[in-house]
Amino acid sequence: MPKFPKDTAHLVRMAALFLAGLALFLIARVLLVPKDFHELGHFRTGALADNMARPIAFAGREACESCHPDIVDERKGSRHAAIGCEACHGALAKHADDPSRLKPVRPDAQKVCLTCHLEDVAKPKTFKQVNPQEHMGSAPCNACHKPHHPEMA
Amino acid sequence: MGIDRREFLAKTGKFILLTSAAAVAWDFLRAGRPEAAPNYKLQSHWWAFAIDIEKCIGCGNCVRACKTENDVPLEPYYFRTWVERYHVPNGNIEHPEVDSPNGGYDGFPVRYTPGDGSKNFFVPKLCNHCAHSPCTQVCPVGATFDSPDGVVLVDKTYCLGCRYCVQACPYGCRFIDPRTMTVDKCSLCYHRITKGLTTACCETCPTGARALGDLKNPKDPIHEFLRTHKIQVLKPQLATGAKAYYNGLDGSVR
Amino acid sequence: MESLIHGVEGFMYPNEIELQWSILIVLYPYLTGLVAGAFILASLERVFNVEAVRPTYRLALLTALAFLLVAPLPLQLHLGRPERSFEMYLTPHTTSAMAMFGFVYLWYLMAVLILEIWLDYRKDIVLMARQSTGYLRQLYRAMALWSDNISERSLEIDDKVGRFITIVGIPSAFLLHGYVGFIFGSVKANPWWSTTLMPVVFLFSAMVSGIALVMLVYMVASWKRGTLMDMRCLDTIARYLLYTFIIDFALEMLDLVHRIYEADESFKSLDFMVHTQLYVPHILIQIVFGTVLPIALLGLVQLVRLSERLRKGLYVTAGVLTLIGIFAMRWNVVIGGQLFSKSFLGYTTYKLEFATREGLLPAIIILLLPFLVLWILVRLLPPWEREEPAG
Numbered sequence: 001m002p003k004f005p006k007d008t009a010h011l012v013r014m015a016a017l018f019l020a021g022l023a024l025f026l027i028a029r030v031l032l033v034p035k036d037f038h039e040l041g042h043f044r045t046g047a048l049a050d051n052m053a054r055p056i057a058f059a060g061r062e063a064c065e066s067c068h069p070d071i072v073d074e075r076k077g078s079r080h081a082a083i084g085c086e087a088c089h090g091a092l093a094k095h096a097d098d099p100s101r102l103k104p105v106r107p108d109a110q111k112v113c114l115t116c117h118l119e120d121v122a123k124p125k126t127f128k129q130v131n132p133q134e135h136m137g138s139a140p141c142n143a144c145h146k147p148h149h150p151e152m153a
Numbered sequence: 154m155g156i157d158r159r160e161f162l163a164k165t166g167k168f169i170l171l172t173s174a175a176a177v178a179w180d181f182l183r184a185g186r187p188e189a190a191p192n193y194k195l196q197s198h199w200w201a202f203a204i205d206i207e208k209c210i211g212c213g214n215c216v217r218a219c220k221t222e223n224d225v226p227l228e229p230y231y232f233r234t235w236v237e238r239y240h241v242p243n244g245n246i247e248h249p250e251v252d253s254p255n256g257g258y259d260g261f262p263v264r265y266t267p268g269d270g271s272k273n274f275f276v277p278k279l280c281n282h283c284a285h286s287p288c289t290q291v292c293p294v295g296a297t298f299d300s301p302d303g304v305v306l307v308d309k310t311y312c313l314g315c316r317y318c319v320q321a322c323p324y325g326c327r328f329i330d331p332r333t334m335t336v337d338k339c340s341l342c343y344h345r346i347t348k349g350l351t352t353a354c355c356e357t358c359p360t361g362a363r364a365l366g367d368l369k370n371p372k373d374p375i376h377e378f379l380r381t382h383k384i385q386v387l388k389p390q391l392a393t394g395a396k397a398y399y400n401g402l403d404g405s406v407r
Numbered sequence: 408m409e410s411l412i413h414g415v416e417g418f419m420y421p422n423e424i425e426l427q428w429s430i431l432i433v434l435y436p437y438l439t440g441l442v443a444g445a446f447i448l449a450s451l452e453r454v455f456n457v458e459a460v461r462p463t464y465r466l467a468l469l470t471a472l473a474f475l476l477v478a479p480l481p482l483q484l485h486l487g488r489p490e491r492s493f494e495m496y497l498t499p500h501t502t503s504a505m506a507m508f509g510f511v512y513l514w515y516l517m518a519v520l521i522l523e524i525w526l527d528y529r530k531d532i533v534l535m536a537r538q539s540t541g542y543l544r545q546l547y548r549a550m551a552l553w554s555d556n557i558s559e560r561s562l563e564i565d566d567k568v569g570r571f572i573t574i575v576g577i578p579s580a581f582l583l584h585g586y587v588g589f590i591f592g593s594v595k596a597n598p599w600w601s602t603t604l605m606p607v608v609f610l611f612s613a614m615v616s617g618i619a620l621v622m623l624v625y626m627v628a629s630w631k632r633g634t635l636m637d638m639r640c641l642d643t644i645a646r647y648l649l650y651t652f653i654i655d656f657a658l659e660m661l662d663l664v665h666r667i668y669e670a671d672e673s674f675k676s677l678d679f680m681v682h683t684q685l686y687v688p689h690i691l692i693q694i695v696f697g698t699v700l701p702i703a704l705l706g707l708v709q710l711v712r713l714s715e716r717l718r719k720g721l722y723v724t725a726g727v728l729t730l731i732g733i734f735a736m737r738w739n740v741v742i743g744g745q746l747f748s749k750s751f752l753g754y755t756t757y758k759l760e761f762a763t764r765e766g767l768l769p770a771i772i773i774l775l776l777p778f779l780v781l782w783i784l785v786r787l788l789p790p791w792e793r794e795e796p797a798g
Contacts, residue, residue: 007561010529010554011568017552018517019158025496033497034311040195042500043298047308052193054344057222058353087214087357091221116212116359121265122238122273123210127360230412230421237418251418251752278420287596293506294494313494314487316427317505323596325420325749329427334487391595407750 058086059096067099071148078149088112088147113141193347198302199368200341203378204277206401208362211236211275213257215354215363220258222342222353231328232256233339234279234354239405240265241272246405276399276406277363279354280305280326280339281387284394288318288327297336303368303396304341312336323388324395341365368396417753424755426745429765431481433741434773436587436609437734438478439512441777443584443610444617445471446520446576451647453573459643465790466628467621468524473781475516481773484764504590515583519576525550526569528788530557546787584613591740598673599744604662611655616733618648623726624781626719632791638715642708645722648729649705656698659736676751684746684754689739697732701725 036045064085065072075081086092088107095102119129130136136144144152219234220227236257240250254261257275265273282305289297289305296312299305312335319327319336330337342352350356351365358364366375375398378384382400387407389395399406415424449467451457483489496513499506525532533555536547585606591597592605622644629636666674681689704725708718742757760766 007556007558008564010552010556010561011564013552013554014522014525021517028493029497032493037295037498040301041298042295042498044295044308044311047298047306047311048195048300050308050310051306051340051343052347054223056345056348056350058218058345058350058356060345060350060356082361083359084356086218087359091218091353115214115260116210118260118263120211120261120263120273121267121271122240122261122275124207124274127210129210230424232421235421249752251750253418253421256421287594290502291505291594293500293503293509294491294498295500296494311491311494312488313491315485315505316487317503317590319422319427320745321594321596323749325423328422329487336487407752 056093057091059091059093061085063096064092067096074146074148078151080148080150109142109147110140113145113147117141195301197369198346200282200303200346201366201368201375201396201398202279202282202341203364203366203375204397204399205362205364205378205382206274206276206399206403208360209236209275209277210360210362211238211257211261212359213260214357214359215277216256216258218353218357219339222345223340225337226331228331230256231330231337233326233337234277236261237276237278237406238264239272239274239276239403241403241405243270244272246403249405249407251407272403272405274401274403276402277354278324278326278387279397280341281324281393281395281397282339282341284396285392287321287323287391287393291317291321293317300343304343304346305338306340306343307336307338309333309335309337323391323393414756414758415753416755417748418750419748419753419755420750423745423748426742426755426757428741428745429485429757430738430742430759430767430770431485431765431773433734433737434481434770435478436584436613436741437616437737438474438481438773438777439587440584440609440613440733440737441617441620442471442475442478442520443580444614444619445474445621446580446617447614448618448621448644448647450573450577450580453570454577457643459639460647462637462640463621463625463644465527465788466625466785468520468527469784469788469790470621470624470777470781471617472520472524473777473784475512475520476780477773477777478512480776481770484769484773504586504593508586508590511579511582511586515576515579519572519579523569523572523576524788526565526572529565530562531788533557581610585610591744596749597744598671599677599747600740602662604658608655608658608662611651611658612733612736614651615648615655616730618644618651619726619729619733622648622722623730626723626726628785634791636719638718641722642718645705645708645718645725648725649702649709652698652702652705652729656702659694659698673751676747680743680747680754684756685739685743688735689743693732693735693739696728697735701728701732704728 034044034046037043039045040048061084068085071085089104090107092102092104095104114132117129119131123129141147213236215234216232216236219225219232223233225231225233234256235253237251237253238257238261242248242250252261252264261275265271282303284299284303286299286305289299292298293315294311294313296308297305297318298308314329314334314336316329316336319329322338327336327338329335342350342354345352346365352363355363355365364375364378366378367373368375378400379398384398384400385402386393386395386398387402412424445467448460449464449471452460452464483492486492495506495509499509501507529551532547532551534557536544536551536555539547588606588609591600591609592602594600622641625644626636626641666677701724704721707713708721713721745755746757747754762768
């Protein structure tokens with residue numbers, strides 16, 4: 001180390017202080033930055049796995065159809081065949097995993113049917129919608145329509 | 154003192170080199186983490202979303218399903234996805250009346266009468282998973298990011314809750330989860346799509362108004378959708394590279 | 408949360424209804440602005456040799472330091488996870504203005520402000536170390552980095568290095584506050600914020616507030632100590648305040664006129680907001696009482712010969728109005744930018760609570776804290792050495 005003139009010793013000490021700070025910062029970086037950071041981009045690769053690992057609530061129609069082929073048959077040819085089962089029956093992944101454990105409750109036809117089919121000027125004209133009073137009075141929808149195949153002969 | 158300094162400089166140099174080399178090399182090795190999603194190859198997908206306004210009936214199934222699937226707080230007003238209803242009186246696209254009662258969670262109470270010369274329709278909204286997203290650009294730490302397969306995700310363990318990304322999103326998709334005080338938003342049901350399922354909102358949409366799409370899959374119906382309809386994205390002038398493609402997007406839609 | 412919905416007029420995207428950035432985020436640019444302004448006033452003397460303002464040189468530096476030390480506090484209180492804030496330094500995202508600002512702040516604090524204060528005070532620190540005892544002596548010795556050398560040559564070197572640091576410090580101060588402006592100005596999603604002028608407007612309003620602050624602190628300190636106020640110094644500071652104010656006002660009017668003229672898609676919504684919710688904070692407090700009136704008062708002093716007593720009164724009035732006005736400007740930018748919907752179809756309201764983490768009470772405490780820090784700094788490093796004693 002070259003000998004600094006005595007009159008600048010304090011400046012050298014200040015510089016040393018700064019370098020020490022920088023060194024501490026670099027050490028902190030090595031110790032604290034997650035090991036998988038910045039592998040694929042400016043993020044922690046593990047976050048991808050974290051996002052993948054969330055629990056699933058909706059089983060998906062394929063799961064339903066694998067155990068309920070009778071319903072699949074019933075829906076053949078109906079407009080309702082395009083609708084996922086859980087759209088009306090709610091989230092059923094727990095039931096699909098262990099069918100005996102969670103028995104799904106039959107949805108209230110009135111409530112579920114009108115969720116979609118209640119007449120509203122904002123709905124597309126081609127979509128079947130009704131004014132309940134005019135259409136059926138106080139009768140429930142499934143008095144005349146089968147939910148899995150609602151088209152009337 | 155001198156030797157220590159040299160050592161530190163060397164360590165730093167090595168660290169910087171390694172990090173940049175890793176970014177390139179690991180790209181190939183990190184094709185999905187087997188324990189989280191078996192057989193999922195990040196490079197094989199480029200996720201997008203197709204929304205057909207002409208099919209949306211405002212039933213709110215998507216809003217409810219999303220809240221169930223993703224554990225979104227029920228207390229208003231936090232939504233990963235929501236539905237808006239537009240009422241455009243007499244073609245006045247500059248002054249539509251818009252409402253989104255509880256985001257459409259409970260459906261829409263009947264409000265407008267037919268025959269008043271107005272145009273009415275529903276518009277589902279969600280994170281657009283922009284290819285040049287302004288939200289990931291401003292995150293100070295890398296807690297929100299663009300995944301290699303085109304999904305904008307949040308790292309809940311890393312987010313500071315500074316809310317800069319919430320400010321930067323032009324579409325209002327983001328919110329702060331009051332339980333963790335970190336940011337949350339539509340993750341395109343990443344935990345589902347990486348396992349071959351579709352998103353919760355698409356699963357429960359009865360009319361097919363919402364559809365997940367994989368642009369890298371040549372057989373995906375989204376290609377047909379994009380080719381045969383007049384397609385628009387929200388706020389195209391901001392050049393966010395939004396990947397939620399709308400059919401039937403009226404000029405009044407914000 | 409239910410009550411928030413009642414504050415909504417028209418339509419807002421559901422997630423927009425609750426404001427994201429609170430009064431704490433109004434405070435942050437306010438505090439850093441005062442820092443930048445105070446420093447630039449100090450630089451006038453050091454670099455541009457405006458000898459008249461010398462009595463406020465050290466005071467301005469200490470004021471800048473006091474406010475800079477408190478500035479991170481509102482940010483920490485605001486963060487959802489403040490314990491993770493160090494991540495900004497460990498894995499800064501280089502495309503994020505907020506992340507890079509962390510380094511600008513650190514650079515300014517360490518490499519500019521602390522170094523400059525240290526170099527200017529070093530002789531006095533060593534002298535005070537020699538004269539004091541006990542803990543205080545240890546503190547002063549540590550502050551001097553255990554150097555006892557105050558020879559002519561060492562002080563000459565200090566002065567040269569100090570001068571260099573001040574020269575570097577001026578663009579650093581510009582960067583410090585220009586960056587804050589950029590944090591807002593670069594958000595294309597928000598038309599109230601997104602303008603190229605934002606960093607420039609922020610910077611000039613920062614200078615205005617900082618100069619006013621130092622002027623007021625000097626007047627109050629002199630009054631409390633019973634010392635003579637150097638009128639030549641005060642008059643010069645007031646003049647610089649006036650010049651800077653005129654530029655600041657011109658820039659803000661330019662932004663306003665530009666918006667009105669171009670009248671883009673956001674204009675109607677913003678215009679309505681300024682005329683209703685922001686009428687008092689923007690038109691009345693920021694523009695009329697916070698800018699036009701101080702400019703008029705300061706301009707009056709330049710045009711008409713007034714007595715010393717009258718000038719002092721005008722300076723105090725103008726100074727206080729300026730500080731309130733610039734706070735209102737920050738409020739109007741931060742809060743105003745969140746009151747309207749990005750759909751341009753609605754508005755929400757800001758619920759400012761009192762004793763919550765982001766409420767009025769912590770805001771008041773944060774505003775008062777720098778004065779406490781300044782008081783401690785002034786006791787530790789008296790800035791009065793080179794002043795004229797009481798007459």
